Amino acid sequence: MKINYKIAWALLGGIAVGGAAIQGLHAQAKPPTFVVVAIRKVTDADAFKTGVVEKAGAAMTGSGGQFLIRTDKITSLDGPPPQRFVVIAFDSVEQAQAWHNSAAQKEVDAARFKSTDSLSFIVEGLAK
Numbered sequence: 616m617k618i619n620y621k622i623a624w625a626l627l628g629g630i631a632v633g634g635a636a637i638q639g640l641h642a643q644a645k646p647p648t649f650v651v652v653a654i655r656k657v658t659d660a661d662a663f664k665t666g667v668v669e670k671a672g673a674a675m676t677g678s679g680g681q682f683l684i685r686t687d688k689i690t691s692l693d694g695p696p697p698q699r700f701v702v703i704a705f706d707s708v709e710q711a712q713a714w715h716n717s718a719a720q721k722e723v724d725a726a727r728f729k730s731t732d733s734l735s736f737i738v739e740g741l742a743k
Contacts (some may be wrong), residue, residue, distance in 0.1 A: 649704055650715070674719035
């Protein structure tokens, strides 16, 4: 009977240690990172379409990024909305920076600067 108590205590101790380890791993998880692009106004629609819309997907290939939002269907709740809005998800800030610094994305950004009034930025999300 005493052996059963020892086994039970060892089992409970193992569960407690395992639970603490899992909680520690969750606490160390990196939050996701998002690139947000707000295109306030398109000033040259043809250049925007050929230089940005048609090339942005290819520029992201292999970067680990994924479009979450890419739309011109925006309903304003407060103030004037942008004409287009884009959110791209990455696993880390470093991954987003590497994508942003790539030659293909630099080309897309140059076309975006010439054909729009826009801004872009990187934000960290909440860890899951």
